[in-house]
Amino acid sequence: MTLTEVGSVPEAEVREGLSCERDLAAAAWAITENGSLAAGISGRESRLPRELGPLDASGIDGLVELIRGGGDPLGEAFARIRPADQRRLLGATYTPPEIVSAMVDWVAGRGELSRVVDPGTGSGRFLLAAGRACPQASLVGVEIDPLAALVARANLTAVGFDTRSQIVVGDYRTAALDGCGGTTAFLGNPPYVRHHQIDPAAKRWLADSAARLGLHASGLAGLHAHFLVATALYARCGDLGSFVTSAEWLDVNYGQLLRELVASRLGGVSVHVVDPAASPFSDAATTAAVTCFEVGTTSKVIRMKRVPDTDALGALDGGRRLDRQRLLGAARWTPLLNGTPKPPAGYVELGELCRVHRGAVTGANKTWITDALDPALPSSVLAPAVTRARELFDAPDATLHTTLGLLAVIDLPADLDVFDSADRALVDRFLREARRQGIPSGYVARHRSPWWSVRLRDPAPILATYMARRPPAFVRNKAAARHINVAHGIYPREPLTEATLDALAVALCAAAPTAVGRTYAGGLVKFEPSEMARIHIPAPEMLKAMAA
Template identity: 45%
Template sequence: MSGPQDESEPRAVSSEAALISVCAALGAARACGPLSKAEASLLRRARQLPRPSAETLSRLIAEIRAGGDPLGEAFCVVRPGTRRRSLGAFYTVEGIVTAMASWVLARNPDIIIDVGCGSGRFAAAVRRLGFGGETIAIDIDPLATVMTRANLTVLGHRHATVVHGDLLRLSLADSRRGRTAFIGNPPYVRHHTLRPEAKRWAQKSGDALGVQVSGLSGLHALFVLAIAGLSRPGDLGCLITAAEWLDVGYGSALRTLFAQHLGCVRLDIGDPRTSAFGDAMSTAAIVSWEVGYSDAVSMRETRDLKTLRALTGGRAISRDTLTRSSRWRDLLHPRPHRDGLVPLGTYARVHRGIATGANGFFILSRDEAIIRELGGHVRPCVTRAHQVLSSGGVVRADKLDHVLLEVQDAADHDRALRSYLAEGIRHRVHERYLCEHRNPWWRLGGGPPPPIVATYMARQAPMFATNPDRCRIVNVLHGIHFREEVGEDIATTLVVWLNNHRDTLTGGRTYHGGLRKFEPRELEAILVPPLHELDARRVK
């Protein structure tokens, strides 16, 4: 990456318009294939701005040729993070790019495709490392492709084509010769914001490959689907993605694609306490493959991917083990065998707390509930994980400062409640997404309150507490519900055991900074003593 700019020198790029002007001056329109209408429109805007100085251009050219990406760095400054995140634009640091590019080039590809190219860091890296063959760089953002054109023009890449378009719609000639390599950092966009047509495409593409695709899959998973559909025997690739797919249910499609369809060769996983992306709280994984490869897979956890030098080494994991496993990270950290313990799910179901869809309406302070005369329609509620972490293993109603509106029947509506619900309608609470999908909108449901509550996301293992007053919990916590009725004494003994063994609990997933998260099924999988043994210990 480029070094810091001298404080005495005015910043060359202070806006997107200025960035476009710099790209135009560097020759973005002169090479790398025809411009799209959107790209041409951006570059026309550049004509209305002063041309960057010769000194500025010379400095930028020197930085690009030396291995930096001043255009991409400027883009990350002038475009707000919220806008970049909407397109999944999280840029990859230089050391990772170089290591991935070196791995790909060592396998002598004939064509290299930079998927979701951004400013073209991967396409530029393979060029600097001596690749002179056909390179295709594709991105849906026209400013990204204009930056890539500028970078590759400066590097003198004569066989590069930059495509402003969607990888999901890319087609490659069946007559292409040799091996095609796919490289890059697919955009990280969560499933919530994917267009319906993208989800339909994913289902159709998954069906064609015989892979079941979860509706919770993000855009990076769809990119892997597209690559699998474009690949032929002998093709290869190297991608860096958020690592969550290694262990979660909705990552099964990616695990199947990499293990069985694409031929995973190696997997380099970042330490959960570090991040490979500058502004994303996510652990990263680099997956490398060759279509047709079927031997053991090399797996390695790297303390800091940012200091990565090469994709080498690691523990050999058999293909059969990889295919059977639903939690790939555990293959590097196998759970210790503990005789006599059983999954918590043997005795209990775990459910997330109530999602109100409008906490500001449904959660009230005790004083507000009294003032509004809603005392008969509320129940004490645990609203923060800290209330469990600091509870000493028992949450009590009289220690809670908030209550939850709990109305089950329209017949319960007295004057005060009718007035409060009418106020909610005036503020359009009933039109919120979750409220709109409840009938009636004010009935939260959620079943009986749980006898045990647990934290599930913190920079520490889960903490457990009994809930003898049967307070409600919201969705920052999990509730543990016994499958068969047990006494409070058994619940208390189980909570004591769990909290005394927190440091030995395995499972869940770990994000950047050591943030651990347990989904309900993952919490059900933790190992506990049989309840009859707990009862015997209590009696003793």
């Protein structure tokens, strides 16, 4: 391939020539076919189109110019052509250059590397940057999408890294990675796919693999957790790495597996959490945490740091020094970034006075929520309930005075023999229709016995929203409405007078703007019950004085 003079082909013309997957595959192959990586092309890649569309030879030369200049026109075209909802099925979110640069600089600065492995290569952004920073290292990319894999081959070929590169088309969890005589750096952005889209066989793999490491895996873990477990199995003492993932594993229950991996087996060195408001990924509403690790480290601390945006990642050093053993025992890591403030004098945590419980999960709201006066069911099973957070945000004077206007949850008892014949006939008809819709086979219904009993909690004196881009709303529930999992119920551990409950609700409303939950991308704040229980409120004596 002979390059034209730089700038001889307008950049816009080159980019516009890639308008569909056929054109992208053909262009990628045109770059790859004369390089070393063409020999190892997989069967799935070989079936992709190879006939050039709008781009001629000069257009291909223009693409090579852009790639050699540090651009990623093929990867950008892939992200533009393949709709975001389709890319999301495989967790394909392409990493901004400032994140790539910080992570590559960190691994390159740890000493000479023999190999760099990117578990979810995409267009090869991490491998290209690592190839420039580590000229002695071999480059291995694992990618399950054949079109993305072909794009990575093209990019590596364009910059002349093809002779020291290998692209494996397949699943990283089961990839046959050959041994390496020196240090391997694991580097990349593991795919982010939620557990709902992960098949049972893959979840069994996670459970079995975690058990090999002496750890327990939750079935709620996302695909990025699978990749970190696979890395822990592949890595050897002295290997190192840097991964950018969603930051939610720092705090959620399923993240216990990753917290233990980072604090122990993987040898975490640092965790840098990007402020969620920064929206680090342009094509995905997710948070970001960059985790650096060195297997076999003897350091007793892990550094943690919050940065305002991706430009502030810097050298991925610095931050608060946290004892490794303390992190192993912590249920959440985010509060440790700034420490957990103690209640001021005269105040206590809400959890000392009340229990906080999330509302029941129906498993199929379209089936279990109906009109409060639905004539097709006995009135005794229609429980007026808060089913939308908006009903709490819009409550006048932060008080729910009546259930008028609320929908009802169908709250059937476990024992259906309590109904008389007329009501039983209505219930049986409802259950036949639910069976016809497949409701008993749903995830939630399968895990409750009997499947038709939602088991709403008793009315909570105070209800609270727990996820929004605004502080939580605390509402006195004087209407005795029930609630589902759009709200938390706050239940006093000991009986409180109505006036004291009113004072508590007022105090919670006052504390809401400064309450600290877990923040997701775009400023979405979520409070788990345990986090809401840590809100500071006046001590009981002060509440009683406020109520007097």
